[in-house]
Every structure is written in C-alpha cells, then in structure tokens.
Amino acid sequence: MIAFHLLPHKVFYKSPKLEKFTQSIKHPFYTRQHGRKYSNSVGYIRRTLKSQVLCLLAKEDGVSDLCVSFFGAGYVGLVSSVCLADYCKKVYCLDTDKEKIASLRELQIPIYEPLLEDKLRKNYESKRLVFLSETFDLAIRDSDILFIAVGTPSRRGDGHADLSYVFSVAELIAEMLTPGYTLIVIKSTVPVGTCNKVQELMKAKVKSSKVQFDVVSNPEFLRQGSAVENFLHPDRVVVGGCGSVGSPARKRMEILYSPFVKDKGTLLFTSWEEAEMIKYAANAFLALKIQFTNEFADFCQLVNANISVVMKAIGLDERIGSHYLQPGPGFGGSCLPKDIRALVRSAQEYSCSMRLLESVIDGNEVRKRRIAQWIATLADGSCTKEDVGIPLHGHHTNSTTINVYGKRFAILGLTFKANTDDLRESPAIYVVQELLSLGALVSVYDPQVKEESVIRHFENFRGFPLNICEDTYTACKDADVTAILTEWEEFRNLDWSRLYNIV
Template sequence: MRVAMIGTGYVGLVSGACFADFGHVVTCIDKDPSKIERLERGEIPIFEPGLDDLVAANVREGRLFFTLDGAEAIRNADAVFIAVGTPTRRGDGHADLSYVHAAAEEIAGLIEGFTVIVTKSTVPVGTGDEVEAIIRKTNPQADFAVVSNPEFLREGAAIGDFKRPDRVVIGVDDIDSDTGSRAQKVMSELYRPLNLNESPLLFVGRRTSELIKYAANAFLAMKITFINEMADLCEAVGADVQQVARGIGLDKRIGSKFLHAGPGYGGSCFPKDTIALVRTAQQYGAPTKLIEATVEVNDARKKAMAERVAATLGTSVQGKTVALLGLTFKPNTDDMRDAPSLDIAPALIAAGAKVQAFDPEGMHEAAKLLPDVEMKDSAYDAVVGADAVVLVTEWDQFRALDLDRIKLLMKQPVLVDLRNIYRPEDMKSRGFRYMGIGRG
C-alpha cells in the first residue's frame, strides 16, 4: 500500500520506517528543510536504537522516501497519517491542535479517490470530528474516512513496540457504514504483517480510540506517582520501596511495570497528556480528581529532588560542586522534554551550587536548556572535584561504574541515587554516604 506520513518527528519517523519495513511504500513529509536534508543524507535527527539501520535499509530498498513537497505522495496515498506535534497550549493547558488542523487543510485539497486520513498524533476527544469537518468544508466532494490510530511507542524501545505491540487501537466513526467498512479494510491491510505475531487489532469508535490513548498514559502516570508516594512513606517508617513494589507487583491485577520509584515522570507524553486530559475532563464537566492530583504531586516531586542532595551532605549546597549523571528523562533517548534534570539542576544552582554533568546522548539538547551547567565528556570527568554525585537517569553505563575510581576523583564520597541502581550496603562498605529513594 502507499502511505504518506505528515511529520518526521519521533512518532512519524518511527512509524514510517516500520510501515516501510512491512513492505509498504512510505513517503515522510516535513516542512523543515534541514530535517529533510539530514534524512536524505542518512542522518537520523533523533536517537532511537536501531532506527538508523531500519531507515537506511528501507531507503536502499526503495520503500521509504523523504520530501518537503508532499502533494504527489498525498494524491497517490491509500492512507495519509497525521503525525505532527500536539504540545501543551500556553495559558490553558489544552493540547495545541494548530499543526493537526493545518495538516488537515493541506490534505483536503490533494486527496484523490478513497483515502483514509489517520490521526497518529495524540489528540483530545473530538479531534477526529474537527479534522473531518475541515476536510469536508475544504473539499465537499472528497471520498475519505478519518480514523484514529494512537501510538503506544516507548522511547528507547519504539521499533519493538511498533512491530510487536500489545494491541493496535483503530477508531472508526460509523463502523458499520460503507465508509467505515472500507476504512477498516485499509487499516487491516496496513497492519496485516502483525497477524504473524497475533497482535490484536482493536476496532472501536473514533472518540473511544482518542480517549484510550489519554487514559492509558494517565493510568501509567498515576502508577508512577503512587509508588513515589509509597517511597516517601517507606523512608518515614523504615521500609524498602523496592520490596514493596515487588510485593504488590506480583499481584497480576497490579503488575510490576511502572512501579519503580524515582524523581518523577517526564518525557514527551505523560506530562502533556495528563494535563490535556484534565482540561478536557473539566471542559466536559467530568473532572478527573485522581489525574489532577497526579500532575500536582509529580511537579512537586521533581522540584524537591535537589533538597535530597543537601540532606545527604548534611549541609547546604552553597559553594559545593554537584555532578549529575544522566540528563534525559529516561535512558536510550536524547529527549529532554520535561526531564527531572530540568528542575534539579536549576534548583541546585539557585541554592549556590556549581553543577557539572554528563549524559551519553542528551547533552547537545541539554546545553540549550541548561546553559549554566558545565557539560563533561564522560561520567568520570563529571565527578572530578564533586562534593556529591546525583544519579538522575539509569543509563546502562551508569549501572557498573568503577566506584573506587569515582571515590578517588570526588572531593567527598556522597552519592544520591534517584534510580536505586546501587545497593545501600555495597555503598556503605565502599565508604560512600548514600541516599536512595524509599529505602528507609
């Protein structure tokens, strides 16, 4: 099948490359000339394990293309995907749909024959109705269907998530109508290669599909926030949050995933999606108090992490040097959006500390957002002369650091482990003053 993918950000590029690897012919479209030039040179603008090889292979096989002018690709497409950004709108917290609406207007004047327009971007309930209205107003004669197909890709594991998904959610308005039936056939054919993995295709109403995405992210955000609050309670009563998480996670009704205590969630999805869901619920007069509390607690938690450094030092951080290991919101990505480090570093600096840092992939972007942080070339360079080291992101290379070397390089051996990578007893035996999360 022929696919046009509008947007070459994280979702668009990964989805486009994976569809091409399924055997479809995919054209990825973007308005940014520098991004398209880089992609045509084989340079990947984001860090995602395996994506560079996947893109290169499908470009070489003639199944994946990149362009600034998507007119021809859209005209010839069986399905046009909208995979543009939906950032939080300034002032009110709602999702900014301006890019989605602009894409719909562009598509409307170009489609020929029956075309399925697929919203891949994360959008509030009712956005599919708005996209359909824009296209009908712009091109009343168009033969099309608007479908919701939310993504459930984890940064750092996106290719595996696309090719071996828990489920594929597809929202079609008027499922039993002729248009709905034709749309289902197109979507089923696009995802047919997943039949080998027996991945379920869940066909639902369009508004239901849009809400499923927000509900999933909000639930996972609540789960993270819950275990973080349990971690605080563990510290107060002398319990171990990792054992609590294991004890409840073995209950199949709860499950073990997203029960890792830490500095709070960040990234491209959870922060903006929880806020957008709260605003949508308020708009419809059905407030979501649990999600509202989740947002509030998570924001406060990230801001409070810097205080742990002073608590571990036993004094203020005024005049101290603090090393941050990890800056991105999670490992295996260069994504800095809403990363806890963006709260931790400024708070330390405001309290009078000098901050130096290292991240395997995120320092280029981090340097723009944290201009007062001194970026170093390695973890060992970052800890030289430090009064305290804060382990912020659980990159694999930080899991087995040469602790004896670290201790020699530091001014004093203090480690604040916000990801509970190391065992307190091991750190004590090596002469470190150590603080983890939720470990009594």
C-alpha cells in the first residue's frame, strides 16, 4: 500500500548557504567541539525543510517520512505506537517505567490484546519501533509529532480527571524542544479546556523563540479486545485545534492517518473543545445504553420476558442499532466509569447538572449489587423473581440478609469484558468480593488473567477462601453455584455433561 503523495516524488531544496553550513557541521572538529549542537542542528534543518514545503512525503514502500513519539506505554500508547510503526519511518514508545520498557524490548507484552504481539514483534525487529525509558531528548529531537498518551485516572475524593501526568509530560517536552516546528498531540482522555491549558503551560516553558509548536487534540476510540483492528480501520478520526486547511498541523495529521482513513468524511477536524467533548460524549452514551439494557433486564425477569429477544427487536431499528444492548453485570474497565465521573464533575464546574449521567453511575452500582445478590440467593435456595432488586448487604454495606457461609461458588470470567486481561473496575471482581465477605468459598477462572493480577485486586482479602484455578472444570468442582460473568468464547463451548457430573 502507498500513502498518498502531495508532490510527485522528493522535494529538493537547494540553498548554497544551507549546503555550506551542512558540510561545515559534518567536520570532525565541529562534531567534537559541538556534539550536542551538531545533533540539534541536523534536527533543526530536517524539521525546517519539512515545514517550508508544508508536507511530509510518503516513500514508495508505503512508509512515510514521519518520526513519531508516544509518551506513555500504557494501553493506548502501546497499541497506537505499534500500529503506526507499520507506516512511519520510526516510532518511539516512551515510559518512565523501566521494567515495562525492558519487558517490551524482550517482546513481553504487559497486556493481552489480539493481534498486538505479532505486529509488535515485526515492527520492533524492523527497527521502526523503539522503546525508551530514558534519553527522551533523543526522541523529542527526532520526532515530527509527539503524542501525550498518559493516564488520566479519577482523582481521589472528587472524581475529577487527574491531569498531573499530562501536565508533567507537557512541561518535559517544552523544556526539551529544539528550534523548528513540532506538533504536540494529546491522545489522553481529558476534560474540556485541557488543550488550552497545555499550550499556555508549554509557551511559558520553552527556552527559545525559535521553537515553534502547535497543540492538537486527537482522542482515541479503541475498544479493548479489538483495539488493533479499531486503529487500523477506524469508524472516525477526530482531530481538534489544527486550524485552517493547509496549516502545518493539519497537513501532518492528514498524512499520519492517510493509510487508515479511506473516506474523507471519516477524518473530522474540529475545535479543541469539540474534540475533547466528543470523546466524553461517546463514552457517556455507551454507558447509557448498557445501563438502559440492564434496567430492562431486571424488569423483563419479573414479567417473564426474554431480555435478549426484546433487545434484538429494538436493535433492528436503525435509529437505535444493535451494539451495547446485551445485558450483563454492569460496565467497568479503565474508561467508562472514570470518564463519566469526570464528565459529571466537569459539568458541575460550569453549574451544569447532568442528572441522567448521575443516575447511570448510581444505577451501575445498583446493578452490580443485584447480580451479587442474585448469585448468592441461588446458593441458599431463596432465589425467586421477587428477590431481584433487594440490595445485598456484604463487604460494601452494613448487614447481611442472605446466608451463604461455607457455600461454594465458581466464578468464570473476571475481566470486565472478553478478549482483554483488564480487571480495572470489573463487576466480576465486585461480585467475588461480596461473596467472600459473606463467608462463601469462591473459586475463580479467567482465560487470560494472570494469578498475580488476581491477587493484586484482592489485596484486602488475604486469608479469605479464594481459589484461583487454571481451568473451568477445576473451578467448578463441587460448586453449589456456577456463574459466567465474562462472555469469553471458551465458555460457549463447555462440556456441559462433564460440568453436571462435577458440580
């Protein structure tokens, strides 16, 4: 595949003064005396030439002349850098976690994501993908685009997005920028107004008037479990704050995403504020659909209606669509819960009440309690349709109304969704904690979660009867109740006769 060319082949920029200067700084004496200046000067010439022609040209093998850096080797930064390395001259993936970077250099990936391992290996071995835990100045000097893809977790106590990592990276970049033009892209999920704050912060920190940069917003829309596929074939790419058509920032983003965007309507240019809001609005709407489905699931169970049939029927309406209409134990993961909390808190700062989203947050907590209660009542024999909706009181509340002491539970699936190993805010973790706090004996199994990760999420339950198993049948042995809480494909093909004989 060949990324598009804005000019037929290469652009040759001839200048006698420039050629003379270039030759002079290659002299060994100059290099010995001005080693760092030599490197900076080469980078300056390179970026200046590119900005003068206002384009970055693709080579005939489909690999562009772009050099890109990602600050943050987490989920978004790692997946994005690996995918972009297919089409960029070089991609740096940067993180201060030395152990993580050392593992990545050994091709040991800290997350489970289909297709990621093979693609990472290919690009790392081709030397287009570089992992660094220090010498960030090398990556900054060499890069045309610098992505900030660090975490924005919920701030303790108030639910606001913690932007300390974003601002810290922005300051670091500003202090290390060399003369010439560089594009700064905020990939992290951030509240409205963050891009403006980052630009003002960086302007105050840059050390030279010859340093030129723009800050743009480029939110990610990756879905865990299909993130590589989402990046390579996006529904849309949103870029905020690039300015008018033909601006350096817009040109670079167009070329960066040209291999992935086949339809011009898929690449959307907006303002900073619109791009920042689009990300939050998308996640809020998805959470709303999940909570809507779960509330209907509770009602359907009471009136003997099949929720799957109901949701399939309304999903055929093109105004509604079929995605995110499957009932479950609630939403979790690293995005939806924290992003909705942050959006509600951000709206409150503008004296804007988002009562609908506040009810979604509360309703999701109620849903998890109802699922835990329903599973518990199956063991003590008191489960009826009318029981659904009565709160279960356990680890998260003050008293208990259900006796499951000594009962055995098998919980299949711990991640918040299938095809990932992410346990963050997973409803399944909540359910297991509730059962343990009520004195139940719990065995758990998940196809992708490592034992140490499970132990870490049950740090406050040391000494409780939690058994981490290596397969479904070991977990289910002698179980009074077996519950599948994550829709892994493996669980669709179980030997039900064998299960019947061991529980």
